[in-house]
Each structure stands twice: as C-alpha cells, then as structure tokens.
Amino acid sequence: MSFHVPEKYRIKAGPFKSSNLDGNNGAFEFKHDQIWIRIIASDGDDWDHVSVSLSVKRCPDWEEMCLVKSMFWDDEDTVIQFHPPKSEYVNNHNFCLHLWRPQDYQIKTPPSYMIGIK
Numbered sequence: 001m002s003f004h005v006p007e008k009y010r011i012k013a014g015p016f017k018s019s020n021l022d023g024n025n026g027a028f029e030f031k032h033d034q035i036w037i038r039i040i041a042s043d044g045d046d047w048d049h050v051s052v053s054l055s056v057k058r059c060p061d062w063e064e065m066c067l068v069k070s071m072f073w074d075d076e077d078t079v080i081q082f083h084p085p086k087s088e089y090v091n092n093h094n095f096c097l098h099l100w101r102p103q104d105y106q107i108k109t110p111p112s113y114m115i116g117i118k
Contacts (some may be wrong), residue, residue, distance in 0.1 A: 003048035003101065005041055006030075008070045016040075024048070029071060037064060041072060046103045048073070053096040060097050078107040 002062045009028040011017055018026030024043040029036055036055035043049070052068050060068070069079055079099045101107065112118055 002077070003043055003072060004073045008016055009071075013040075032064065032067060037068065039068060039072075044059075044102070047100065048079075048101040048103060051093075051096050051098050052072075059095050059096055065097060065099065073101065074097075075099060078109055080107060 001033055003024055005024050005026065007020055008026060008028045010020070011027040011029060012019065016027035018074065024056055026041060028039045028041060031037075036059070038053050038055070040051045050068060050072055052065060054064070065081075069077075073079055079101045081099060103116060
C-alpha cells in the first residue's frame with residue numbers, strides 16, 4: 001500500500017504552492033477532458049487524504065475520482081469516501097469530494113458478489 005503524489009502536477013507558485021520537500025502534502029492540478037481537476041493532498045494524523053474539486057460548478061464524477069485515486073494510490077489500495085453522521089457534516093466547498101485511507105490498517109471491503117456481477 002502506498003500513497004504518493006504526482007510531482008509533475010504539483011502547484012509550485014502562488015498561494016497554494018508547495019515543493020517536494022513537503023512530501024505528500026500540497027496542492028495539485030491537471031487538465032482532463034477540458035476540465036481542470038484540483039486536488040489538495042495530505043498524509044497527517046495517520047490518514048492519507050485528497051480533496052478533489054473541478055474548474056466547473058459540479059462535483060467530480062466517478063471517472064474523475066477513479067483517475068485521482070489511480071494517481072495518488074496503488075491499484076490494489078482501497079480508499080473510501082465517508083458519509084458521516086449529519087451532526088458531523090463539514091461543507092466548505094459545495095462541489096468538493098474526498099478520498100481517505102487509514103495508514104495503520106487495511107480497509108475491509110464487502111465480497112464482490114454483494115456489489116455486482118464481475
């Protein structure tokens with residue numbers, strides 16, 4: 001299992017700038033199908049995390065989230081999107097989604113037959 005950042009997409013100037021000295025923490029952006037995908041990545045407090053937003057006013061779709069997942073984690077890593085209790089909701093950006101992976105254990109997943117036909 002490995003969390004890693006795509007250095008070639010790291011923002012290196014302006015208010016969101018970072019460098020490889022920041023490790024897996026920083027802001028990244030790349031263009032996909034004429035839309036800029038913007039990511040803020042972090043790996044603190046025993047969690048790997050990315051927040052994903054777009055240059056258009058909509059949430060990232062499944063394909064875009066899968067693309068980000070493949071850029072920041074290995075193919076066999078499991079990452080999750082939380083839906084916490086309503087009392088714990090935090091919404092600082094109406095069109096931003098998050099992916100998470102705990103660093104200290106493997107996330108259990110349901111058997112594939114419960115998801116659909118392979």
